[in-house]
Amino acid sequence: MATDGGIVGLRRHFPPDMSTPTPPHAGSGALGQRLHNARSLLPGLVIAGLVALSASWLSEHYHAPVMLFALLLGIAVNFLSQDARCRPGIDFASKTVLRLGVALLGMRITFGQVQSLGIGPLLLTAAAVALTILFGWLLARYTRLGEEFGVLTGGAVAICGASAALAIAAVLPKGPTHERDTVMTVVAVTTLSTIAMILYPLIAHAAGLDTHASGIFLGATIHDVAQVVGAGYSVSTEAGDTATIVKLFRVALLLPVVLLISLRFRGRAGGGEGGARTPLLPAFLVAFAVLVAVNSSGYVPPAVSGWLQAASGWCLVTAIAALGTKTSLGDLARVGWTPIAVMVGETLFVGLFVLAGLALLGIG
Secondary structure (H helix, E strand, O other): OHHHHHHHHHHHHOOOOOOOOOOHHHOOOHHHHHHHHHHHHHHHHHHHHHHHHHHHHHHHHHOOOHHHHHHHHHHHOHHHHHOOOOHHHHHHHHHHHHHHHHHHHHHHOOHHHHHOOOHHHHHHHHHHHHHHHHHHHHHHHHOOOOHHHHHHHHHHHHOOOHHHHHHHHOOOOOOOOHHHHHHHHHHHHHHHHHHHHHHHHHHHHHOOOOHHHHHHHHHHHOOOHHHHHHHHHHHOHHHHHHHHHHHHHHHHOHHHHHHHHHHHHOOOOOOOHHHOOOOOOOHHHHHHHHHHHHHHOOOOOHHHHHHHHHHHHHHHHHHHHHHHHOOOHHHHHOOOOHHHHHHHHHHHHHHHHHHHHHHHHOOO
16 A cells, blocks of 8 residues: 555656657647548548549440439448548538539630620520529529529529539538538439430521521530530531530639629528638639639640649539438438429520520521
């Protein structure tokens, strides 16, 4: 007992050596904390990356939208999002990697491309984007799906499909159905875009549109960039070139549209990460605008521009894959047919509006 008492006494006078090494993540050093955080992201990022690679392989071999494959494969491994080791990386991919991909979309656009269209097609396309979003907002309110859903789906249909859906979702309030609605929107808009790629060239021919007017119609109405390119060049080279430029102008409208949506929903509970207010101008939109200006300068080597465009695509596919892993089929099944009907209505609206606008302007 005396010995034990002596040891206790020594411990009181001589505390343990504080220089004993501690694990990097438990130390006070910022570098150790950063390394620990990076390691915690790795499993989830690997999962999202593998799903994205698999989706790309399937898309190349079966000629179907890569976004749709990424979502479906992600949903198939939904159980991984419940694993504590994978969750941080999956969350990082569905948020931060997503914003990086949207920002890099700016490398697809130049001011010269937009100016080459002329004032008539530009005004028609801008009006189609604005009125489609307004129509989606009204339709969603009428069907009691909520204005956030109407803005999300209307923007996806009006601008650039899945990419626009992801960008708009990044600034909308993060309610309990936010991720489910985003995934459903991406699935529906990608499917509708594929259908439009097949049907719209036939509609343009039936309407008696020439190649220039056909390009404007296809570029102003089909949802995703890849499907616009496929439909345009199936008509002719001139129609494909025109459709691509019109579509890129719609992509450029992503900046003011997301900014206005951010202002509209700014300050709502859950509007930002962790319940914080959404910034007045999100950083990824600033980067998008800067990259458009840089790409328009003509000083960016084509190889660099091509690499950054490819990086944008990979980031978006990876983000979609991560979003898919966070979604269960049961959640999607509970949505019902009303949201699908809303998106079909938005698609019909923008198609009819552009056809009427071309006739009114005497184009084609």
